[in-house]
Amino acid sequence: MIQDIDTRFDAIQREKGEIPKEIEKLKGDLDLLKRAMEQDLSTLEELKETRRKAERELEEMEPRFKKSKSRLNEVKSNKEYQAILKEIEELKELISQKEEMVIGCMEEIEIQEKECATNNLRWEESQREFQIKEQESSQRMREFDEEVQSLSGRRGELSQQVDQDLLKRYDSLRIHLKGQVVVPVIEFVCQGCHLGIPPQQYNDLIRGDSLQSCHNCNRIIYWGGDEG
Template structure:
């Protein structure tokens, strides 16, 4: 193969790698941002659950105060029993005690439900905490990996740029201009092999005369259909 061709192929593989790196550099920060976003969401939900727990505990404390007051009243009512003068008065105090006992029973029922709620909520908060800790670790690890990777890619691009500059000085300038112009318009490879008389870019046939010229080598040629720079390559899997 012509020396110029070898160089232009190296320039192409160099450029392809640069394109790959740029795509990776664009993609990677989005992945990190997604992890950070998940972490922020988890943190918000944690704050909410924690504030729910505090509300429950406050409510429960209020309930405890109510119970204390009622129990104090009950004590007083029981003390009154010793001082009653008439049966009517006695019955009234008994009724009062009965009502207070009923009230205590009801309040205790509610307090038990509150306690259950608090336990559930405490478990929820602990679970959230664990999940958050796990996500935070994952995020930190990924971020470290990401920064390391970006550093590597920057280094690689720098070396590729240096390499390309060197190659572009060595190659035939007309061929390089053709390559550069084609690359600006094509999204895929610019320099492609022709295998069994078929262009590797557009997959259309090459006229027999041109194909014979290609096999013999010589000056760089263009595909008559897609205009890509073509070279002959033997079919390795005939």
């Protein structure tokens, strides 16, 4: 009975240990998502800056283009005319390159903005999930604490009813051994260490008039019947 309570204590302890790890993992996922979002946002900013720069350059080219065109009317030689024509062609080429760049930027900005919006939705959802998980976890922690308290009470009551020497032995075994301290022996085999016990001791166990412990693992043993 006391052992049942202690087994439950151990289980609670294990589960309580897992809860912070789960929370920590979720937090790590959130941080990753946050970093991805920041990365996408900065990519978006870079695209916008590239677009602004290209637009400024286009604005600056406009007067140069007009000036070259008006100079065409004032030329005196064919050579000069050809030179200005070439200049105008080059400017035209440059302008169309910049315009294409602006259009390309705008398309990428649109894609990137959608990505950021999706990220935001996912972020909000993940945060909601995290908060729910966190609340559930602290609720579970509280329930565990309540259970531990009531188990402690019951253990106290039971402790007063059992043989005090046996309890002492049990408690000191519990400190050194992991898991069950009181185990059955089934068909000569101790279920704690899975090693055999001598036939004489086995007969004593079946008679059940003395307290026995396993010579291999020291656990307190009792006869568990002959069926596995």
